[in-house]
Amino acid sequence: MQQETRAKLQFWGAAGTVTGSKTLVRYNNKKVLVDCGMFQGLKELRLKNRDDFPINPSEIDAVILTHAHLDHCGMLPALVKNGFAGTIHCTAPTAELAKIILLDSAKIQEEEAEDANKRGYSSHKEAKPLYDRQDAELVFPLFKIHDNSEYVFIDQEIKFQFHHAGHILGAAMVEMELGEDTIVFSGDIGRQKPHLLYPPKKLEKADYIVLESTYGNRNHPDEDPVEALERVILDTLDRQGILMIPTFAVERAQEIIYFIAKLRQQEKIPRIPFYLDSPMAKSATEVFYRFPDWHLLSNEDVQMMQDECTMIEDYYRSQMIIQDKKPKIVLAGSGMITGGRILYYLQKHMGNPNNTILLAGFQAEGTRGRSLMNGEKELKFFGDWYQLKAKVEHLNTLSAHGDQTDLLDWVGQFEKRPKKVFLNHGEPMASHCLALKLKDTLNLDAEETKMGLTYRL
Numbered sequence: 505m506q507q508e509t510r511a512k513l514q515f516w517g518a519a520g521t522v523t524g525s526k527t528l529v530r531y532n533n534k535k536v537l538v539d540c541g542m543f544q545g546l547k548e549l550r551l552k553n554r555d556d557f558p559i560n561p562s563e564i565d566a567v568i569l570t571h572a573h574l575d576h577c578g579m580l581p582a583l584v585k586n587g588f589a590g591t592i593h594c595t596a597p598t599a600e601l602a603k604i605i606l607l608d609s610a611k612i613q614e615e616e617a618e619d620a621n622k623r624g625y626s627s628h629k630e631a632k633p634l635y636d637r638q639d640a641e642l643v644f645p646l647f648k649i650h651d652n653s654e655y656v657f658i659d660q661e662i663k664f665q666f667h668h669a670g671h672i673l674g675a676a677m678v679e680m681e682l683g684e685d686t687i688v689f690s691g692d693i694g695r696q697k698p699h700l701l702y703p704p705k706k707l708e709k710a711d712y713i714v715l716e717s718t719y720g721n722r723n724h725p726d727e728d729p730v731e732a733l734e735r736v737i738l739d740t741l742d743r744q745g746i747l748m749i750p751t752f753a754v755e756r757a758q759e760i761i762y763f764i765a766k767l768r769q770q771e772k773i774p775r776i777p778f779y780l781d782s783p784m785a786k787s788a789t790e791v792f793y794r795f796p797d798w799h800l801l802s803n804e805d806v807q808m809m810q811d812e813c814t815m816i817e818d819y820y821r822s823q824m825i826i827q828d829k830k831p832k833i834v835l836a837g838s839g840m841i842t843g844g845r846i847l848y849y850l851q852k853h854m855g856n857p858n859n860t861i862l863l864a865g866f867q868a869e870g871t872r873g874r875s876l877m878n879g880e881k882e883l884k885f886f887g888d889w890y891q892l893k894a895k896v897e898h899l900n901t902l903s904a905h906g907d908q909t910d911l912l913d914w915v916g917q918f919e920k921r922p923k924k925v926f927l928n929h930g931e932p933m934a935s936h937c938l939a940l941k942l943k944d945t946l947n948l949d950a951e952e953t954k955m956g957l958t959y960r961l
């Protein structure tokens with residue numbers, strides 16, 4: 505076999521788009537996949553999840569998982585099902601959260617396939633899930649847990665460390681050494697001062713950076729999230745309405761619960777019923793409580809969250825809360841309204857102008873959340889169209905992603921100027937704008953990556 509002296513990168517996803525993160529690193533005759541995420545959002549993207557992997561998964565030596573979001577871990581069951589049998593390296597909270605997220609994803613896919621076959625509204629002849637719960641469970645024994653800053657050797661020439669990324673619980677950037685070269689994968693990188701997490705680690709040396717660019721063309725508003733939540737809650741209560749918050753199960757749910765719990769304790773808002781109606785977010789919140797070293801919340805904070813927010817798991821209890829028209833605050837999945845219990849709340853309550861839908865985070869192209877953000881007045885789900893009369897609010901200030909300034913600051917602190925920055929995980933305008941900024945302000949060679957292309961280092 506010919507010795508590979510220069511590393512190669514190939515982007516199998518999250519190039520020219522935000523989802524489907526999968527980057528293959530080839531070096532020293534090893535193949536390492538950084539993340540194995542699912543495409544989400546636009547149908548043409550989702551269909552890509554059905555494509556064969558570009559190489560046989562049995563040829564991949566190891567996976568390095570930056571964090572547990574579905575767009576980073578969601579295709580692991582398919583990878584294993586198609587022959588991958590190596591190690592999946594991750595942090596301890598990432599392993600626990602990924603288990604929850606993958607089982608939920610498998611369940612949703614099983615249900616959607618079953619539903620589509622029953623209703624006959626699928627365009628396929630027979631709808632099949634991408635993978636089922638058994639497939640998801642085959643992933644878990646492959647997880648290998650690592651501490652932050654621990655050196656992990658793939659072989660003598662390839663080693664890496666995880667460092668805090670400030671994005672979600674357990675999320676890590678990857679500092680990888682390939683022979684003489686250091687390449688840093690930012691993974692998804694949080695704001696400079698995340699509310700509940702340690703900030704993204706500032707690194708000194710990188711020859712190459714693979715940088716996410718979700719908010720490469722924007723800065724988050726400066727609004728204080730607690731004040732913003734207070735305003736939206738009081739405004740909804742003025743109308744005796746229901747506040748529905750489609751929420752990401754990991755991080756966003758815990759942040760919002762923490763903020764609202766604080767507002768209640770400080771008596772800035774009345775103590776109306778406050779629910780987290782999402783079995784997945786409930787499990788994720790429990791993982792949060794189990795890993796106190798990985799976040800900034802004190803035991804008292806955790807106790808306050810448990811005291812103030814009622815977590816619902818039971819389906820019948822959920823149905824009763826959905827039917828009830830009295831004022832309340834409900835957090836329910838999913839965060840971009842692509843599925844989950846939030847749909848039942850919307851079905852019942854989005855036609856009432858007294859109610860509010862609060863979008864709290866990034867809404868990918870093609871999702872119902874994005875449609876609402878764009879001002880569309882009806883949504884399609886369960887095979888029907890539903891009219892929107894409720895008020896829609898959007899809090900960008902609660903992003904788990906750094907904005908343009910955060911990204912430029914993080915790249916700017918490397919002591920040695922990187923030879924090149926590869927931009928991924930952004931819609932084309934966002935990546936393009938960030939590339940120009942990196943060139944103009946930091947004099948860096950920045951390249952917007954293309955799906956499927958191979959880049960030599």
Ligand SMILES: [Zn+2]
Nearest residue numbers: 571573671692
């Ligand atoms: Zn993420």
